[in-house]
Amino acid sequence: MTEPVPVALDELIEQVITWPSGMPVRAMERVLALGEAAVPAITDALARGQDDEARDILWLIVLLGELCSPLAIEPLTHQLSRTDLDLMAQAAGEALAKIGPPAVPALSELAQSGDLLQRLYA
Numbered sequence: 001m002t003e004p005v006p007v008a009l010d011e012l013i014e015q016v017i018t019w020p021s022g023m024p025v026r027a028m029e030r031v032l033a034l035g036e037a038a039v040p041a042i043t044d045a046l047a048r049g050q051d052d053e054a055r056d057i058l059w060l061i062v063l064l065g066e067l068c069s070p071l072a073i074e075p076l077t078h079q080l081s082r083t084d085l086d087l088m089a090q091a092a093g094e095a096l097a098k099i100g101p102p103a104v105p106a107l108s109e110l111a112q113s114g115d116l117l118q119r120l121y122a
Contacts, residue, residue, distance in 0.1 A: 009038055013045045016063070017055040028063060036069045043075040050082075058091055065095025070102040077106045083117035093121035 007015075007030070015027040031038050042060050049055040061079060064072035072095070079085075079092035096103040110122035 009041045016059045031063055039069045039071040046075055061091040061095050065098040068099050073103050073106050080121050089121050
């Protein structure tokens with residue numbers, strides 16, 4: 001039996017966001033196994049993929065929530081503010097909730113100063 005060949009984080013992220021249908025569970029598990037060290041690469045891919053309809057950034061938002069890292073608060077707050085992308089904003093709110101207490105100040109600010117949908121998601 002041969003050992004699996006390690007796949008670079010960028011390749012895993014590409015698999016996640018270009019998966020043809022359904023949730024890319026195995027690739028997401030491999031990214032999650034890397035822990036908080038994966039957050040910068042995920043947030044970079046999230047920023048790059050904002051307007052690329054060929055890539056499904058929803059899974060990146062889910063990954064950031066599952067990692068529960070305070071490093072993800074700013075990019076998730078930015079995503080939550082983009083209410084033109086309703087599903088993504090809602091997912092960002094859920095991801096911020098998973099981060100917990102460190103995300104409260106950012107959510108509180110949005111809940112007080114955001115537009116109607118931003119306040120709802122916060």
